[in-house]
Amino acid sequence: MSKSKFQTMGQQFGRRSWAEPWKIKMVEPISMITAEERLKACQDAGYNTFLMRSEDVYIDLLTDSGTSAMSDRQWAGIMMGDEAYAGSRNFYNLEAAIQKYYGYKYVVPTHQGRGAEHLISQATITKGDYIPGNMYFTTTRLHQELAGGIFVDVIIDEAHDPIDQHPFKGNVDLDKMAALVDKVGAEKIPYVSLAGTVNMAGGQPVSMANVKALRAFCDKHSIRIYLDATRMYENAFFIQEREDEYADKSIAEILFEFCSYTDAAWMSAKKDNLVNIGGWLAVNQAEVAEKARNMVVVYEGLHTYGGMAGRDMEALAIGIAEGVEDDHVASRVRQVRYLGKLLLDWDIPIMEPVGGHAIFVDAKRFYNHIPQDQFPAQTLAAQLYLDSGVRSMERGVVSAGRDPQTGDHRYPALELTRLTIPRRVYTQAHMDVVAESIKAVYDAREQTKGLKMVYEPEYLRFFQARFEPI
């Protein structure tokens, strides 16, 4: 578990390029369908990239969730599946990996991240509780609300500004925490929902200094800290890069220390942990673990598989160890930055600084003539697909949904279109093609009109809503 070799080489020889710490053993052919076929696919999908068939997509940057390429070792692990209903050896390998790298005591497997969010929300939230968090995430906040909680955004103000260069835009504002405690009382706050990195803020990190200060604050008020660890490896990379005292620590060491300031974590293993399906909840308090284990058998499966096959758990246990390697995380973040630099060089407005898992194009500035209730970020995702078959995702007013109290659209400060880079899947040449397509869409921006929503589902509307051009 050493520091990135590229950093060491760079120091020795001046400028040296980095490269991925893997070579390609198997490929999946992809191709671009014609412009007429793309228009039909877009219309059939109601201008929502979630409703498209993946066969109609050329370069798929919808999400980095479950889209990673597994290694030969992970595929070998698939063959080692112990498909016993109870007590599979793969569960014990998974439990040991989580304990070793994340440090929590009790592990409950789930089918994916939102399964774990459901368990922890139901186990710890009472109706009328307040859940402060460093910006909302769609599924996380929904599960907190379904359990009767009221989410309160306590991220620093800089996170809502797409051009502010703060190095840790995921940080919690402790003054906002103190104001909430004063207003509602600490007994109404079961936990702080802390995400590292912050997806909706552009993959922005939380500093070690901030989590330490938050721990001290929460200890004073007997509030727990629960971590959304989905992209914590990337968060650890930013700490290594930007906090001097961590420059010589490995990602694994930083991860372990960060988690030690928190009481539990939920995980969508489909991201950092390099598997196509899976999730887990890990906690330090026996009573929370017991509640979660009682519920997992109702909603997911037995507490030693939680909705995963034995083989999935084995691939996951191996993915936990592979994903935390310094060279892997460094090359992953640098590929995202490569795309970001191409766009910035053309003055295309994106969320800055570039975060861990994606480039977020700032659709408010990109289409400054399209009002937010005509869905500029959704429009950009559709236009990009029409131009080149590249699939991206809306992260703006559609994703924010409606306020449960008033029923009105929530209008987030950030109106973003996310180009999410799957891990170990695409090359720099793919990034060049993506950047050139965005440039073409940018050059045609003044002729572009917005969208109207013609179908709106009740929950997580961004997944299934349908639109038509205005």
Ligand code: PM9
């Ligand atoms: N994130 C993503 O594409 C997939 C679904 S939403 C489009 O970014 C965090 C920080 C996530 C996340 C999923 C989940 C839920 C929890 N926390 O998708 O249920 O980014 O495994 O995880 C998605 P699951």
